[in-house]
Amino acid sequence: MASKNSCACHGVLVALTSCLLLLAAAATVLAAHVALGQVWSPAVATAGHHHSPPPASLPLPSSARGLVNRPVQVGRMEVGLAQARASIRRASRTRNCTPDDGGGGGFIPRGAVYRDAYAFHQSYIEMEKRFKVWAYRDGEPPVVHKGVDAAVAGGGIEDHLVAELDGRGGGRHRARHPGEAHAFFLPISVASIAGYIYRRDMIDFWDPQLRLVAGYVDGLAAKYPFWNRSRGADHFLVSCHEWAPILSAAKAELRGNAIRVMCDADMSDGFDPATDVALPPVVVRVPAPPRGGAASERTVLAFFAAGGVARGGAVREALLARWEGRDDRVLVYGRLPAGVDHGELMGRARFCLCPCGGDEGAAAASRRVVEAITAGCVPVLIAAADDDDSYSRPFSDVLDWARFSVAVPAERVDEIKDILAGVSDRRYTVLRRRVLRVGRHFRLNRPPAKRFDVVNMVIHSIWLRRLNLSLPY
Numbered sequence: 001m002a003s004k005n006s007c008a009c010h011g012v013l014v015a016l017t018s019c020l021l022l023l024a025a026a027a028t029v030l031a032a033h034v035a036l037g038q039v040w041s042p043a044v045a046t047a048g049h050h051h052s053p054p055p056a057s058l059p060l061p062s063s064a065r066g067l068v069n070r071p072v073q074v075g076r077m078e079v080g081l082a083q084a085r086a087s088i089r090r091a092s093r094t095r096n097c098t099p100d101d102g103g104g105g106g107f108i109p110r111g112a113v114y115r116d117a118y119a120f121h122q123s124y125i126e127m128e129k130r131f132k133v134w135a136y137r138d139g140e141p142p143v144v145h146k147g148v149d150a151a152v153a154g155g156g157i158e159d160h161l162v163a164e165l166d167g168r169g170g171g172r173h174r175a176r177h178p179g180e181a182h183a184f185f186l187p188i189s190v191a192s193i194a195g196y197i198y199r200r201d202m203i204d205f206w207d208p209q210l211r212l213v214a215g216y217v218d219g220l221a222a223k224y225p226f227w228n229r230s231r232g233a234d235h236f237l238v239s240c241h242e243w244a245p246i247l248s249a250a251k252a253e254l255r256g257n258a259i260r261v262m263c264d265a266d267m268s269d270g271f272d273p274a275t276d277v278a279l280p281p282v283v284v285r286v287p288a289p290p291r292g293g294a295a296s297e298r299t300v301l302a303f304f305a306a307g308g309v310a311r312g313g314a315v316r317e318a319l320l321a322r323w324e325g326r327d328d329r330v331l332v333y334g335r336l337p338a339g340v341d342h343g344e345l346m347g348r349a350r351f352c353l354c355p356c357g358g359d360e361g362a363a364a365a366s367r368r369v370v371e372a373i374t375a376g377c378v379p380v381l382i383a384a385a386d387d388d389d390s391y392s393r394p395f396s397d398v399l400d401w402a403r404f405s406v407a408v409p410a411e412r413v414d415e416i417k418d419i420l421a422g423v424s425d426r427r428y429t430v431l432r433r434r435v436l437r438v439g440r441h442f443r444l445n446r447p448p449a450k451r452f453d454v455v456n457m458v459i460h461s462i463w464l465r466r467l468n469l470s471l472p473y
């Protein structure tokens, strides 16, 4: 069994000391954490940012993570997961992975944009080989997703994930029966519940919605043994709706234990990077947006347009107050003038300004960052140094955001022109190359999903959370 998973060690084994240095340098405590049943530590993944803890009023996670440390009878499932953890640890140590031909696409994750490219690559290979998801088929609209096929053609990331995972799609990760599943997909549709109740009942607003969600989960818990045995820790839901953090708090175990895959990855809204997954809000655009110009064609230094979002947030206000209509190299708009195209300007700018946090909403902030990356524009993450930066970035347990973005503290918004003009051409070329490199991880392809694209990256994030648990079966 071991040989089946071992890396092809034709590389030189890294001596233990340099290995430790390497791990430290990469700020990865992979080995130590795997020994404890953890793979990536979000404390590491988010190092360098200040995060405020969730407000005390939110229900505390009733910890299924307590299960992790309880002596468990290791089951069949655990043996496979233990092998996956071991091979990831080994790949990180030896900097060598199970041979991977790139699945025909020829893409191999390497380079500085990854926290640990070898661990990630091996983890991805293990995911493809093993990860099985069972989708519950119980329930009817509006509680669960409606038929997904029709929605997918022009749909967003949520539709694509549902199609990939809900069992009807017949994707790679579909479990044939619940017994072989590592994770259980709750096909709850927050958007559909929200729309339904909104029309029906404007007065008693949250209660009926919360009852629908709690009732659905209770129903599954009564009917099947799966929820109770893990107290929800191996269950997940997917939603890009801004109410997902609220509705998924309908049950303490759903909020605290389950893996909530949400576009709203704001920790001040209760997002927990250890158990939840930040879903990048992406849609398929028809026709596909232009890739954006080469570096030499990017004549605009920096670009930002607030768009139609009503709430602003302090950072955005400061940006508009200082720069709107005041500079011909730093183009900042409250509202884009008629005839000016957002995507086209992103394609002509060297840097795209992305004020994060504040009141605008994590999903809206994240959408702008993702659009910048797919337009080949280097994102400039502007966040207040204090509690505003509580937003968890997509795939940050794999990607090192500092390597392909520029961070500017909100206090220095006035100096932004000098700061960005001061980035040397050489440095800019490096940044831009990396942005193009990570672009594939944010791209939404028409079904079926492609290797390492955004849908598979999200599934990998779920896989990582699952890998971090030891459950007694």
Ligand SMILES: *[C@@H]1O[C@H](CO)[C@@H](O)[C@H](O)[C@H]1NC(C)=O
Residues within 6 Å of the ligand: 221, 222, 223, 224, 225, 228
């Ligand atoms: C799971 O637990 C709930 C609450 O304790 C209980 O009502 C339900 O019957 C249990 N489900 C099964 C399948 O035993």
Ligand SMILES: *[C@@H]1O[C@H](CO)[C@@H](O)[C@H](O)[C@H]1NC(C)=O
Residues within 6 Å of the ligand: 037, 038, 039, 040, 041, 042, 043, 065, 068, 273, 274, 275, 397, 464, 465, 468
């Ligand atoms: C892994 O689990 C531990 C608790 O056992 C937790 O502290 C840590 O944040 C988890 N990491 C991830 C990435 O889920």
